[in-house]
Amino acid sequence: MNYESASYKVFKAANITFLSVLVFIMVFPFLNVLALAFNDPLDSQFGGITIYPRVFTLDNFKLLFANDEVIHALWISLARVAAGTTIAVLVQFACAYAFTLKEVAGRGAILIFLIIPMYFNGGLIPTYLIYSELHVSNTFWVYILPVSFSLYNMVIIRSYLYTIPDSLGESARIDGANDWTIMTRVYMPLSMPIIAVMTLWTAVYHWNDWTTTLYYVTDHKLYTMQYILMQILKEGERVAKLMEEALMKNITVISSGQPHITPQAIRAANIIVTSLPIIIVYPFLQRFFVKGVTLGAVKE
Amino acid sequence: MNSVTTRAENVARPVKLAAKPNWRRKLKKSYFAYLLMLPSIVLTLIFSYLPMPGILVAFQDHNIFAGLWNSPWVGFKHIREVFEVPMLRQAILNTLLLSVLMIIVSFPAPILLALLMNELKNGLFKRSVQTLSYMPHFLSWIAVVGLTYSLLDVDGPINDLKLLLLGADAERSMFLSHQALFVPMLLILSVWKEVGWGTIVFLAAITSIDPSLYEAAKIDGANRFQQHRHITFPGMKTTAVIMLIFTLGALFGSNFELVYGMQNAFIDFPVISTVVFSSGIQQGNYSTAAAVGFVEGLVAFTLMISANFIAKKVSRISIF
Numbered sequence: 246m247n248y249e250s251a252s253y254k255v256f257k258a259a260n261i262t263f264l265s266v267l268v269f270i271m272v273f274p275f276l277n278v279l280a281l282a283f284n285d286p287l288d289s290q291f292g293g294i295t296i297y298p299r300v301f302t303l304d305n306f307k308l309l310f311a312n313d314e315v316i317h318a319l320w321i322s323l324a325r326v327a328a329g330t331t332i333a334v335l336v337q338f339a340c341a342y343a344f345t346l347k348e349v350a351g352r353g354a355i356l357i358f359l360i361i362p363m364y365f366n367g368g369l370i371p372t373y374l375i376y377s378e379l380h381v382s383n384t385f386w387v388y389i390l391p392v393s394f395s396l397y398n399m400v401i402i403r404s405y406l407y408t409i410p411d412s413l414g415e416s417a418r419i420d421g422a423n424d425w426t427i428m429t430r431v432y433m434p435l436s437m438p439i440i441a442v443m444t445l446w447t448a449v450y451h452w453n454d455w456t457t458t459l460y461y462v463t464d465h466k467l468y469t470m471q472y473i474l475m476q477i478l479k480e481g482e483r484v485a486k487l488m489e490e491a492l493m494k495n496i497t498v499i500s501s502g503q504p505h506i507t508p509q510a511i512r513a514a515n516i517i518v519t520s521l522p523i524i525i526v527y528p529f530l531q532r533f534f535v536k537g538v539t540l541g542a543v544k545e
Numbered sequence: 546m547n548s549v550t551t552r553a554e555n556v557a558r559p560v561k562l563a564a565k566p567n568w569r570r571k572l573k574k575s576y577f578a579y580l581l582m583l584p585s586i587v588l589t590l591i592f593s594y595l596p597m598p599g600i601l602v603a604f605q606d607h608n609i610f611a612g613l614w615n616s617p618w619v620g621f622k623h624i625r626e627v628f629e630v631p632m633l634r635q636a637i638l639n640t641l642l643l644s645v646l647m648i649i650v651s652f653p654a655p656i657l658l659a660l661l662m663n664e665l666k667n668g669l670f671k672r673s674v675q676t677l678s679y680m681p682h683f684l685s686w687i688a689v690v691g692l693t694y695s696l697l698d699v700d701g702p703i704n705d706l707k708l709l710l711l712g713a714d715a716e717r718s719m720f721l722s723h724q725a726l727f728v729p730m731l732l733i734l735s736v737w738k739e740v741g742w743g744t745i746v747f748l749a750a751i752t753s754i755d756p757s758l759y760e761a762a763k764i765d766g767a768n769r770f771q772q773h774r775h776i777t778f779p780g781m782k783t784t785a786v787i788m789l790i791f792t793l794g795a796l797f798g799s800n801f802e803l804v805y806g807m808q809n810a811f812i813d814f815p816v817i818s819t820v821v822f823s824s825g826i827q828q829g830n831y832s833t834a835a836a837v838g839f840v841e842g843l844v845a846f847t848l849m850i851s852a853n854f855i856a857k858k859v860s861r862i863s864i865f
Contacts, residue, residue, distance in 0.1 A: 253769060260664055267658075268677045271741065274692040275680070277702055281695060292700035292708075336584045343581035350575050355582060362593035364846065368838035369818075370825045371599025372592075374609075379591070391592040394585045424577040453685035456802060460826060475687045478694060478806070509698060516691040523683045528676055535679075538745045 275524070282306070282517045286510035287503075305514035308491045308506060314465065315473060315487075319518075322452060322470040325388045329451040333393045334443050338436070340394070341402035342428055359396050373460060382461040388451070388469075398443055401537065405439040406432060442537035445530055449523060474515045477508075484508045603835040623836035633837060636815040640841070643731065643800060643816060650732045652792055655743030656785060660777070662744060663751050675748075678741025689738055690806035693730070697721055722811030731803055746784050754780040786856045793852040817841045 276296040281289055285300035293299075309315055340359075344352065367375070376382040381390070413435070414427045422430065433440070455471035462468070476483035488506055491497040497506045527534070598613065603623055605616045627633050658678070665671040681689065697703050697720040704717040720726055758776050767775065801818035808819065815823075817837055825834025 257664065260661055261670070264661060264665070264674050268674055271678050271681060271737070273702075274696050275684075278692055278695050290700055292705050295702065336588065339581040340585040343578040346578045348575065349578040352578075355586065359585065359589055362589060365597065366593060366842070367596030367599045368835065368842055369821050370602060370831050370835040370838055371596040373826055374599050374602065374607075374613075374831065375596045379595075390588060394588040399585070428581075449683055453683075453688075455685060455687050460822070471685050471687055474691060475806070478687065478691055479809075509695065509700075512691060513695055516688050516695070520684050520688045524680065527680070527683050531676060531679065535745055538742075538749075 275520070278513045278516050281510065281513035284510075286507040287505060289510060290507065304497065304505070305510045306518070308487065308496050309511060309514045309518065311494055311496045312487055312490055314468065315470075317466065318468045318470050318473045321385075321467060324385070325469060326448050326451045328385075329389045329392065330444055330447045332389055333395070333398075333447045334440060336393045337395060337399045337443065338402055338433070338440065341399045341406055342432060344399075344403050345406045359394075359399075363396055369460065376461050383464045383467065385467060387461045388454075388457055388467075391457075392450070398446070402436070402439050402443065405436060409435050438533075438536070441530075442533050445533050446537060452523065470515075470519050474519050477512050477515050481508075484511055487511055600835065600839055602831050603839045605832060607831045607835070609829075609831070619832075623832045624840065626833060627836050627840050632815060633820060633833075636817050636820040636837070637840070639814055640816045640818075643728065643804075646728065646732055647735060647800070648792065651736050651739065651743075652789060654736050654740045656747055656781065658740055659744040659747035659751065659781075660773070662748060663777075675741070675744075678744070680741070681738045682742035684738070686738075686802035687806055689734060690803070693734060693807070694721065721807075721809060724812055724814070727807065727812050727814050731800070731807065734803060734807075735800070743788075746788065747781055750781045750784040751777060782860065786860050790849065790852045790856055793848050 273296070277294065280294050280296050280298045282305055283301055283303070284294055284298035285302045286305060288300040343349065344356070366372075373382075376387060381387045409432060413431055417427050417431050453471060455469065455475050458467070458469055458472040459475070462472075473483065477487075488497070488504060488508075488511070491506060492504055497504055601613060602616075604620060605618045606622075607613075608616045627637070662671065662674060665674065684692075695701055699717045699719060703720065707718065708715050720730075754776060759772055762772050762776060800816065801822065804814070804816050805819050805822065808814065818841075821834045821838045821841070824830045824837070
């Protein structure tokens with residue numbers, strides 16, 4: 246029964262080798278930048294850094310966090326994740342729950358109203374103009390409100406709610422619970438798995454997004470960590486400012502005629518700050534992420 | 546299995562029983578539902594519907610002080626420009642080229658990887674391969690761009706490798722400013738970031754195939770290749786077609802973060818999304834940018850509808 250041909254054995258060995266190489270390619274860039282971020286910046290210039298720091302230092306991070314704008318951006322990012330995720334999950338759950346209720350007049354029409362924007366939208370420029378006109382541009386709310394409702398997420402939550410037996414709500418009603426209590430005390434606790442999925446997805450979106458800032462925000466006070474990273478990568482000005490401030494505050498010294506810092510090291514430290522939180526958390530929560538994908542793929 | 550009654554099945558009966566005019570209860574119940582839907586409706590109205598009329602900007606010489614209703618109308622002037630101005634035409638061609646290449650490269654990649662992963666025995670190695678290949682999906686595009694900058698740096702590991710292979714006196718390259726490497730780099734990066742994550746749906750599809758089919762095929766003397774050809778592939782077809790429709794619909798012009806991130810002064814590769822951003826938001830040519838966006842939206846919409854139509858004809862699978 247378990248007879249394996251020689252050619253299949255060869256295939257298996259080749260497959261394992263190929264996938265090992267693939268995994269290496271997947272993780273190497275990250276490990277390399279991790280090493281670079283903890284390595285002495287002037288030493289890094291000689292090249293040859295692989296996956297561990299050659300001359301260990303925390304200076305790159307010290308320099309990054311000595312900058313007030315960076316610290317502020319970090320807070321904005323965290324506030325955005327907290328507020329954006331909470332509001333989005335509540336809005337979407339409430340909507341999904343409402344769609345599972347019976348005898349709601351006009352339910353179909355409302356659903357169509359919510360579906361249409363999936364196929365037609367104004368596009369970037371009309372959106373940009375309207376946001377300016379409504380004065381949402383350059384406010385914290387431009388991060389939160391436009392993405393609080395997502396039809397896709399709502400539909401996934403709804404299909405999860407459909408798997409919870411009706412009788413639970415009915416027996417709670419017989420016991421005297423009102424609509425609100427039934428939703429918050431019966432269905433919400435039972436929906437925790439799907440709420441966890443949505444919370445994670447939304448939180449990752451908010452943490453990672455930088456184009457909203459690029460399009461609609463010019464106020465420096467609203468910059469996020471990812472946007473600062475974009476500036477470090479693409480605008481020499483940001484790097485120059487960081488280095489200048491570090492010199493002024495005596496965080497970095499000038500040795501043999503040049504400052505003990507390089508743009509590459511600042512860049513590496515910033516990449517690590519923006520991606521490490523997710524990389525650390527996600528292996529533990531992976532099953533929730535994956536569950537969401539397979540749930541979403543199930544077509545109703 | 547029988548004990549699991551879905552809510553949908555359960556309601557059919559009570560509705561019949563409550564058919565006598567119970568309008569007060571009905572309204573009260575509807576009222577609660579409306580209240581729950583209200584935030585979603587208001588948000589959709591403001592952030593999805595309100596911008597829609599703004600597309601008219603493409604048909605006028607928009608003046609931000611005059612507003613949408615008082616700016617002079619110019620008909621199809623800007624739409625014509627999209628096809629006449631060389632830079633805009635170039636952007637459309639580049640977008641098409643990139644979209645076609647992306648489909649060719651990034652659509653089959655997760656299917657192949659899922660097949661290879663499926664050949665592994667369940668265990669630590671399989672789980673590690675899965676977990677680690679999902680990882681890049683969770684990084685932001687700009688962090689991925691950052692990793693690339695670092696990797697391809699003059700004193701980065703790729704140049705180290707080059708020197709190792711070609712001898713220490715070989716020249717270190719500035720890969721990022723090579724025009725010829727730009728498109729291949731975009732393709733590699735998008736596969737790198739999403740291929741692992743893309744395997745999830747296909748692995749789920751393979752897992753849901755009835756194992757007895759393979760047993761039966763084995764007894765009939767099918768070899769491994771034949772088993773895949775006649776069982777695994779048909780089992781993945783629905784998922785593959787649906788993913789293809791989604792990819793087609795989302796693809797056209799959706800590469801802004803990657804292209805914008807990777808662009809620099811040495812690279813000349815405008816695509817629709819970067820042109821809309823630079824000419825519209827950065828330079829304030831709202832009408833031109835809106836016209837480009839309008840053409841893009843039209844093409845994307847047509848692509849998705851026709852993909853859906855073709856899929857329906859060929860395999861009777863559709864998303865609407």
